[in-house]
Amino acid sequence: MRMQKMKKFLIALLFAPVMALASGGAVHLDKWPGSVGDKAALQNGAKLFVNYCLNCHGASYLRYKNLLDLGLSEQQVKDNLMFTSDKIGELMRVAARSDEQKLWFGATPPDLTIVARARGEAGNAGAGADWLYTYLRSFYRDDNRPTGWNNAVFENVGMPHILYALQGEQVRNHETHKLELAVPGQMAQAEYDKAISDLVGFMVWMAEPQQEFRQKLGFGVLAFLALLFVVAYALKKEYWKDIH
Known part of the structure; x- marks a missing residue:
């Protein structure tokens, strides 16, 4: 009897990872259409990142001088992308202190340097790119949330939709469970999708700047x-x- 219980336990232990993956695969992820080889897209992604993400999220494992690898000159980086430091050798940190952010938001916003790899399967940055690409296009209005926003990929997320002015405001159709655009933004849907693709591309590159080499x-x-x-x-x- 004891051997049978031990056998059942070992079988359950063996298949536990498979069951966990199956239970976590309910959300469909759109394929990220970008590439880390597109320097122009990476430059645009860097601009979006420092303007919208770096206000709260740091990239503290990356230095501003690494942005020179995207084909930018030192002067272009200083004039257009350096808002939290005046030295190009400095790390890309946020100006706010972590204790202040925890007081304001309830939790310190995570560093995004390696988020593309962290969200991937076993460090696969490609899977992480799909997750980020879908996540950043899946915010919708939810009056039950403290920020007024929710996300179809990450339910009850604490992060507000910082890019809503560009995308517009989506709502969730409770019958079809699909997201519908209720208030248009500054960009058309295709234009917003391209912007998010560029932003995700920069985050994928940022997670491993030397991956192309x-x-x-x-x-x-x-x-x-x-x-x-x-x-x-x-x-x-x-x-x-x-x-x-």
Whole structure:
């Protein structure tokens, strides 16, 4: 009897991660259409990030000088993207202190430097990008929430819809459970989706600024190993031809 209970326990333990994933997969995530190779999109995403996100959320593992890798000059970064520091070597922190933010919002807004990787599956930034892209387009009006906003991806989220002026105000249809635009914003839907794609692209890049170089280096290493295999195999045949 004890062995049977132990067997059932081990089986339940083995399949627990699968059951957890199945239970958490109810929300459909839209595919992020962007790319970290699009420098113009990343520049626009950086502009949106410092104007809308950096007011509350820090990116304290990234320095302003890293933005030079996006094809921007030092003067462009200083003139257009540096609002919390006057030195380009400084970290991208928010001006408000964490204890002040906790008092104002009830909790300190999280740092967003590696949010794309944190929201991914096992560190997969691509899955994190899909989550962010869907999340930032899924806010809707909810009078039952303290901020007046809720989110279809992250129910009862404490964050207000900081980009509502651009997107407009969505409401949730309680019959279809879909979001509908009730009050238009400054941008058309396609334009807003493109802006969010750029913003998400910047956050994906920010989570690992060297990922494009890493991928190119990886392909180069694989090509070198393939060439080395051919040379090694030819050398092996030459050494062993008399034996075989």
